Amino acid sequence: MIKLIKGAKIYAPEYRGVKDVLLIGNKIAALEESINLGEIPGVEVKVIDGSSKLLVPGFIDGHVHILGGGGEGGFKTRTPEITLSDITKGGVTTVVGCLGTDGLSRNMVSLLAKAKGLEEEGINTFIYTGSYKVPVTTLTGDVMKDLIAIDKVIGVGEVAISDHRSSQPEYEDIKKLTADARVGGILSGKAGIVNMHLGDGKDMINYLFDIVQNTEIPFTQFLPTHMNRNPHLFEEAIRYAKAGGHVDFTTSSVPSFWEDGEVRASKALKRCLEAGVPIEHITFTSDGQGSLPMFDENKQFTGLQVGKVTSLFEEVKQAVLSENVQFEDAIKVITANPAEILKLKGKGRIAKGYDADVVLLDEKDLSIDTVIAKGRIMIEEGQVQVLGTFE
Structure with a gap:
């Protein structure tokens, strides 16, 4: 037709x-x-x-737990797989699927199969190889092989740092992983980007700054996400983006998180622009179908909600209607910007x-x-x- x-x-x-x-x-x-x-x-x-x-343009959500996520509160807290309409109701036409905390009972073969299924149902899908844990678990046994041999693999992630749920990787681990992702991306014509999950840890994104300063790897090889998690990390996001890096803000949240210091994505966009961050360096992702776990001061699990892909455009709309961000700028963070950063041709x-x-x-x-x-x-x-x- x-x-x-x-x-x-x-x-x-x-x-x-x-x-x-x-x-x-x-x-x-x-x-x-x-x-x-x-x-x-x-x-x-x-x-x-x-x-x-x-x-x-159709919206691009570069961080979606299409297989479900969670599990931090035991088996019953594993979130379910996403459905097609969970995605399209949010205006999203392209998703990048990823694993999270649980890279064992949810694995790369299942992630790839789910992405292929969603593609057959009518949307565009890609995936990251790996999960929170370093060394990452891949499909072929090697990051570069995954990027070269598997069309849907466009990068690595989400790899956790500065988080009590991470595998506590060392500086050298992240440096070598990023180097492999970069070369794999170059050889395959893909982004080869490393999607970094940031927690509340005091080291924040020190590894990323150190790698850029001490190697030939550029800022743009990373896409750190959840950078609006707390006020201190958000200030680092501004510093990182102004130095030349890309930063990603998570749109799935709950009001209690904002009360505890999380910077709402719509407000984060406004404040970044006011601070002189180029709009092209900013993206939003939903963390859709991932868990929104809550922990007490002793890192004990206290409750769980589920991220929604529909939050992606809701925060863009909030930025326009409540934060007075120009529509032309706001819409870029879920269209042209992720397409450029992730090298999604034709998107x-x-x-x-x-x-x-x-x-x-x-x-x-x-x-x-x-x-x-x-x-x-x-x-x-x-x-x-x-x-x-x-x-």
Whole structure:
């Protein structure tokens, strides 16, 4: 089916004015002031009214526990696998799956299989190799081999540092892991990025600064996440980003975390921009379907909630509506920025030849109206059109 979106305000993510967008198959075929196809014998053309709508690239969520996560409170606290509509209801058309604390009962083969299943159901998927633990457990037994041999593997992660749940890796462990990821990325034409999980530990991101200062590895080889976890780590995020690195803020949270000092992602974005951090150095990820464990002062588990992919755009919307961040800037942190940082070709922009992953938003309240992934309508007028196999 050919789809023609008429008269939408285009944020590509830069503002392009009111235009028509033609989707043919899984690609954007044209972006023009006016496109009129007329009748095409034997071809179905679906016309979508884009008036009073903003058209943006499909959202990219670069950190999702698609297999589920958790387990910090025992077996009963393992969070369930994610479903297709859990993702698409948040406007997300591309996810990067990862393991977390538990890299044993949830493993790389299962992660790859889940990613392939979600792809078959209609969205774009990639994965990180490894989990919290160092040395990382991979599919082939080697980080570089995973990057070179397995299409869906684009980097390593999430590797935990400065966290009581980490394997307490040494500086040399992280340096060698990052070097392997870098070379594997170079040889495979992928990002080869190392997604670093940051906990509340006092060392914060000292390892990353030390590696950049004492080796030839650049800041951009890392993507440290959860950098809004506490005020001290957030200040380090600003320092790291201004020095040339990329920083990622987690959108899944609960109000009690904000009360305890976590910097809400929408506020983190505003404060970074005010501090002079280039917008291109900032991303949001949801930590979707991961656990949100709570611990007391003795590091004892006290409770658990589950991260939501839908929080991703909610925090972007909050940044615009409550923090007065320009929409064009805010939308970049879940579209063009992750596409560039993770080297996801054809993603993150509305342009001829790019993938037909787009989202229509209501102009008044920025609610999600329509989600199209790989040229297929997943959400239409706010209603789910495509469910996962077991939904």
